[in-house]
Amino acid sequence: MSGSLVVPLADASSAAEVGGKGASLGFLARAGIAVPPGFVVTAGAFAAALSAAIDADGALRAELTALPAGSLGEIGRVCAAFRARVADTPLPGEVASAIAAGYAALGGGSADVAVRSSATVEDSADASFAGLQDTYLGVCGSSSVLEHVRRCWASLYNDSSVAYRRRLGMPEDGIAMAVVVQRMVRPRAAGVMFTRSPVTGDRSVVAIEGTWGLGSALVSGDVTPDSFVVSKITGEITSRRVSVKGRLHTFLPNGPGVTVTDTPAARRDAASLTDDEIRALADIARRVETHYGAPQDIEWALLDGDGPAASRIVLLQSRPETVWAARGAAPVAAPKARPADHVLSLFGKPL
Amino acid sequence: MTEQQGFPLPSQIADVPGAENWRSMYQYFTRFQPDDDKRFWFYNSMHFPEPIPAFDSITSEIPYQAIGANTARLFVFPTTLGIEHRIVNGRVYITANPVLDPAEIGRRGEVFGPRAGYYFEHWDSLYEGWKERVRGLIASIESVEVPSLPEWEPDEVVFEARGVAQNHYLVENFNKCLALYSTMWHHHTEMLMLGYGAYVVFFQFCQQAFPEISDQTVARMVAGIDVIMYRPDDELKGLARLAVDLGVDDLFVEGAVAADVLAALETRGEAGAQWLDAFAEARDPWFHVSSGDGFYHHHLSWNDDLTVPFTALPGYVAAVKAGGIAPRPTEQLIAERDRIATGYRDLLTSDDEKAAFDQMLGLCRLVFPFVEDHKFYCEHWFTTRFFQKIKEFGALLARVGVLAEADDVFQLHHTEIDAALSDVSLAWAAGSPPLGAAHFQPIIAERKRMLKVLKDWSPPPALGPVPEALNDPAVRMLWGITQERIESWLNPDPDEVVGVAASSGVVEGVARVLHDVAEIGSLREGEILVVPVTAPSWAPVFAKIKAAVSDIGGSMSHAAIVAREYGMPAVVGCGDATKRISTGDRIRVDGDRGTVRVLS
Numbered sequence: 013m014s015g016s017l018v019v020p021l022a023d024a025s026s027a028a029e030v031g032g033k034g035a036s037l038g039f040l041a042r043a044g045i046a047v048p049p050g051f052v053v054t055a056g057a058f059a060a061a062l063s064a065a066i067d068a069d070g071a072l073r074a075e076l077t078a079l080p081a082g083s084l085g086e087i088g089r090v091c092a093a094f095r096a097r098v099a100d101t102p103l104p105g106e107v108a109s110a111i112a113a114g115y116a117a118l119g120g121g122s123a124d125v126a127v128r129s130s131a132t133v134e135d136s137a138d139a140s141f142a143g144l145q146d147t148y149l150g151v152c153g154s155s156s157v158l159e160h161v162r163r164c165w166a167s168l169y170n171d172s173s174v175a176y177r178r179r180l181g182m183p184e185d186g187i188a189m190a191v192v193v194q195r196m197v198r199p200r201a202a203g204v205m206f207t208r209s210p211v212t213g214d215r216s217v218v219a220i221e222g223t224w225g226l227g228s229a230l231v232s233g234d235v236t237p238d239s240f241v242v243s244k245i246t247g248e249i250t251s252r253r254v255s256v257k258g259r260l261h262t263f264l265p266n267g268p269g270v271t272v273t274d275t276p277a278a279r280r281d282a283a284s285l286t287d288d289e290i291r292a293l294a295d296i297a298r299r300v301e302t303h304y305g306a307p308q309d310i311e312w313a314l315l316d317g318d319g320p321a322a323s324r325i326v327l328l329q330s331r332p333e334t335v336w337a338a339r340g341a342a343p344v345a346a347p348k349a350r351p352a353d354h355v356l357s358l359f360g361k362p363l
Numbered sequence: 364m365t366e367q368q369g370f371p372l373p374s375q376i377a378d379v380p381g382a383e384n385w386r387s388m389y390q391y392f393t394r395f396q397p398d399d400d401k402r403f404w405f406y407n408s409m410h411f412p413e414p415i416p417a418f419d420s421i422t423s424e425i426p427y428q429a430i431g432a433n434t435a436r437l438f439v440f441p442t443t444l445g446i447e448h449r450i451v452n453g454r455v456y457i458t459a460n461p462v463l464d465p466a467e468i469g470r471r472g473e474v475f476g477p478r479a480g481y482y483f484e485h486w487d488s489l490y491e492g493w494k495e496r497v498r499g500l501i502a503s504i505e506s507v508e509v510p511s512l513p514e515w516e517p518d519e520v521v522f523e524a525r526g527v528a529q530n531h532y533l534v535e536n537f538n539k540c541l542a543l544y545s546t547m548w549h550h551h552t553e554m555l556m557l558g559y560g561a562y563v564v565f566f567q568f569c570q571q572a573f574p575e576i577s578d579q580t581v582a583r584m585v586a587g588i589d590v591i592m593y594r595p596d597d598e599l600k601g602l603a604r605l606a607v608d609l610g611v612d613d614l615f616v617e618g619a620v621a622a623d624v625l626a627a628l629e630t631r632g633e634a635g636a637q638w639l640d641a642f643a644e645a646r647d648p649w650f651h652v653s654s655g656d657g658f659y660h661h662h663l664s665w666n667d668d669l670t671v672p673f674t675a676l677p678g679y680v681a682a683v684k685a686g687g688i689a690p691r692p693t694e695q696l697i698a699e700r701d702r703i704a705t706g707y708r709d710l711l712t713s714d715d716e717k718a719a720f721d722q723m724l725g726l727c728r729l730v731f732p733f734v735e736d737h738k739f740y741c742e743h744w745f746t747t748r749f750f751q752k753i754k755e756f757g758a759l760l761a762r763v764g765v766l767a768e769a770d771d772v773f774q775l776h777h778t779e780i781d782a783a784l785s786d787v788s789l790a791w792a793a794g795s796p797p798l799g800a801a802h803f804q805p806i807i808a809e810r811k812r813m814l815k816v817l818k819d820w821s822p823p824p825a826l827g828p829v830p831e832a833l834n835d836p837a838v839r840m841l842w843g844i845t846q847e848r849i850e851s852w853l854n855p856d857p858d859e860v861v862g863v864a865a866s867s868g869v870v871e872g873v874a875r876v877l878h879d880v881a882e883i884g885s886l887r888e889g890e891i892l893v894v895p896v897t898a899p900s901w902a903p904v905f906a907k908i909k910a911a912v913s914d915i916g917g918s919m920s921h922a923a924i925v926a927r928e929y930g931m932p933a934v935v936g937c938g939d940a941t942k943r944i945s946t947g948d949r950i951r952v953d954g955d956r957g958t959v960r961v962l963s
Binding site: 209211212213214215216217241243244245246248249250251252341343344345346347348350351352353354355356358359 | 440441442443472475476479480483484557560561563564567568571572573574575576577580583702703706707710711712713715716718719720721722723725726729864867955956
């Protein structure tokens with residue numbers, strides 16, 4: 013398997029090979045949770061391109077590794093050179109044709125896809141690189157896909173990413189990047205959800221945030237999302253806050269890609285999810301958490317259509333929740349010699 | 364305590380114009396004192412949603428002397444003494460007397476530990492004995508004799524050498540009623556305050572372990588399924604089934620009056636007789652359920668006034684004919700309750716926490732039957748008998764001309780009734796007319812007029828300086844009074860009524876505001892019930908309504924428990940929903956957020 017340049021999403025499992033995002037999507041797909049169909053350009057494909065063409069002699073990597081963490085000017089200069097090489101160097105033929113074949117299997121021709129970086133160190137519970145790599149929506153055509161795969165690779169050499177690695181003292185040789193290519197979805201609504209309260213850490217609830225259209229409006233901070241809290245145990249929606257969602261990110265196929273407009277008046281103040289949809293999302297969140305055995309931070313999209321809510325939900329990402337996991341918690345109470353002692357200690361002195 | 368910021372001080376409450384003489388109805392020791400301005404008081408609208416008639420003030424006087432005695436002197440709760448109450452413009456305000464000195468708390472704790480521990484350890488057997496004692500009190504109140512004051516004493520008083528004439532028993536037996544009422548209240552609180560303690564412990568634990576858990580969800584883990592409060596309603600459903608089985612169901616139509624239905628059944632031969640037998644059996648004791656919660660003389664039991672059960676019966680009969688009324692799915696309800704408890708327990712991370720959870724939940728379920736069922740014995744059964752007995756004294760006073768009618772007795776304070784009976788006793792002995800009519804009848808007329816005026820007064824939800832932290836968990840659970848609630852009292856949104864989210868779900872519908880259970884007949888199918896407070900006897904109403912809203916109550920209140928079981932949204936403890944919502948308003952009840960919005 014380590015030799016594969018491209019693997020179908022359903023077979024993606026090793027984070028070293030397909031990156032954190034690719035592995036998580038593969039894991040979800042195998043657990044029977046809907047994700048948009050796609051494939052992963054493996055870290056091996058990147059490594060092959062790097063060693064065969066982009067940085068065949070390793071000089072650029074050596075130069076980066078030698079840079080001190082604080083030398084931002086130097087980092088910027090070397091990174092620019094590196095990114096130019098990633099963008100311009102002709103790829104080994106087997107890498108280019110593997111990617112083209114993967115795209116063809118998704119429909120090829122004019123299929124719209126999302127090209128998403130999937131770094132091999134990203135998304136792990138202890139070193140979240142969230143937001144440091146790029147995602148391209150609405151990519152269309154084989155050559156464009158190839159170009160955006162290169163852009164993802166190049167993003168590995170963003171000044172900020174390299175500066176981050178230099179600060180952590182990570183060796184440049186071990187750095188690799190996989191790229192996930194998935195069919196675009198055109199969601200009615202999208203957002204994120206947490207299988208514990210991000211506010212209080214409560215593990216008995218699923219907290220859902222959503223907005224109309226693409227979730228990028230929410231992730232980018234362009235709108236204040238609607239937010240809902242659902243009890244995992246009773247299924248009740250215990251909190252709902254519907255906000256004014258001024259901006260709308262939509263995807264127009266075969267055209268200008270993602271557009272940002274004002275939200276039509278009728279939908280601005282309206283809840284982006286129905287109660288059924290909220291419950292269906294919470295249900296999927298619980299299944300994902302159970303599969304992982306730990307609280308999750310999930311990106312979701314809700315497709316248009318008349319089918320049951322559960323059949324219209326796809327997940328775009330799931331990763332371990334890191335904030336509360338790192339905090340730990342002191343036990344709330346310990347058993348006492350007699351049950352009544354709890355009452356006695358609440359009201360004063362124990363027996 | 365911080366400086367006052369929003370609520371009036373007790374001393375700033377003006378007399379309601381036209382009712383300036385309200386003080387004459389209540390004892391001097393219920394009046395606000397100058398120093399009371401320094402403390403935070405809240406309006407106890409849960410128990411006293413309307414101005415209290417003079418006699419009915421006994422339902423604050425006696426309970427608070429019993430509750431305080433229990434917590435301050437009997438069990439010696441370390442952190443609290445008793446509850447003080449004050450009456451202003453006919454409404455009752457209360458405040459708790461905390462113990463703040465750590466040394467004193469420790470000293471009290473030494474006494475409290477063994478005493479409270481003893482009750483928890485022997486809870487079930489103590490509760491069995493308790494029921495016996497309270498049933499004894501009920502028998503005693505029912506058997507109190509109201510002297511008939513005949514022209515002369517019967518022979519046996521002489522030939523059995525009893526020597527004591529009936530007028531002696533006038534005052535004695537009246538005071539016996541008061542003594543029994545007081546005894547009942549001491550037993551009422553005997554186990555209750557500890558029972559609440561068990562709830563508070565479990566609620567606190569759940570809120571720490573699951574910060575977003577709702578009170579209603581915690582309550583669902585605790586709730587007993589097989590408690591008395593469901594029984595009167597179950598009996599009614601059984602009577603509806605029987606009516607259909609016996610073919611007398613045609614008599615149960617909407618709007619039919621109880622007396623007419625019962626009279627018609629007399630003419631229906633064997634079937635009618637069989638139904639009436641079953642009815643008689645159900646009535647004792649299950650129809651002793653009060654239409655209110657036992658704090659006013661006009662909170663009649665179903666037995667006293669058959670309006671409520673006979674308003675519900677036609678609906679149940681129709682339901683039986685339309686396919687039957689499913690019995691309460693108790694096994695399913697128990698399974699659901701246990702599923703929720705297990706669900707939360709599984710989320711606890713350590714075995715220690717799970718063990719503590721088991722102990723606390725177990726304790727709640729141990730005390731739950733008492734905490735729920737005591738109301739039937741005390742506030743319903745005993746108290747409705749008590750008020751009827753007082754009314755018998757009223758009937759005597761009316762017969763001898765002191766009162767215009769029996770019910771007027773409730774316009775007199777118990778000390779005044781004592782005086783009126785002395786007057787009657789003297790007059791009967793002397794062979795002269797009693798002098799009470801001229802003395803009391805103008806007073807009674809004025810009080811009736813004042814009560815009407817006072818009914819329109821909107822009591823502030825609280826008085827005095829707002830405490831920095833309202834951290835008394837019992838106040839929060841029972842009265843639904845939280846820091847947030849106080850905030851919303853101070854800064855109300857004109858269209859939104861905020862209360863306790865008591866039962867999940869969101870519905871819109873037409874409001875029916877009922878101030879009094881007597882109005883129950885006006886309720887229509889599918890309306891949203893808006894009431895000051897509900898009691899178990901209202902249960903049949905829940906079959907008709909879409910949602911419930913109440914001024915008062917927490918997540919463990921009756922309205923909350925019944926609404927959850929019926930699966931309808933409920934918001935309780937709103938403070939002033941019955942004032943801000945009118946019958947016919949279109950409202951949205953959000954039982955998840957605890958809000959009621961007036962739409963039009």
